Amino acid sequence: EVQLVESGGGLVQPGGSLRLSCAASGFTFSSNWMSWVRQAPGKGLEWVANIKEDGSEKYYVDSVKGRFTISRDNAKNSLCLQMNSLRAEDTAIYYCARSRGFVDWGQGTLVTVSS
């Protein structure tokens, strides 16, 4: 059974940083693209970033370019999202998802950016 478990969310002040993690199991992590998708409270879904199997390609939505960094550790079956210079509009539930087609999703972790 595929499992994706996000962690690292919380309350952070504007301008602050946060590092999200996603622990993967139940599939061959190193053979899958991985993605982050977010959902602001009461709003729709927004793709944030994704990373190729070996980490050689990374893509970001324009609104987070230069502030967020996606990375992975295939030895630990782990996906990360380093978020810097956080803004109020980054407040959302952050989901990790398997593949560029978002086949499987975690339960999400809530990030709140507020003073």
Place this chain on the structure above:
Amino acid sequence: DVVMTQSPLSLPVTLGQPASISCRSSQSLVSSDGNTYLNWFQQRPGQSPRRLIYRVSKRDSGVPDRFSGSGSGTDFTLKISRVEAEDVGVYYCMQGAHSWTFGQGTKVEIK
């Protein structure tokens, strides 16, 4: 950027009746590899999204056959042949041909 436009945004349906959601993209979703990257997702209240359909019409494992996807180019449709109570939630289309963008979502509720 590719814009995905869903309609309607709210869809009250009678149990056992069909439902249809439209999704239009601002550009063709046919990729250079010949595939059309249009997916549909269901998000039940309080749950994470779940993929139902990929590449326009392919149902994911475990998805009831009352769900079907169709379309081509820029116009796509998700149909539920007979709505059941467990189908209540928000449905999103998503394109993966030019980066990745979601539609606004369509809320399906029971009349």
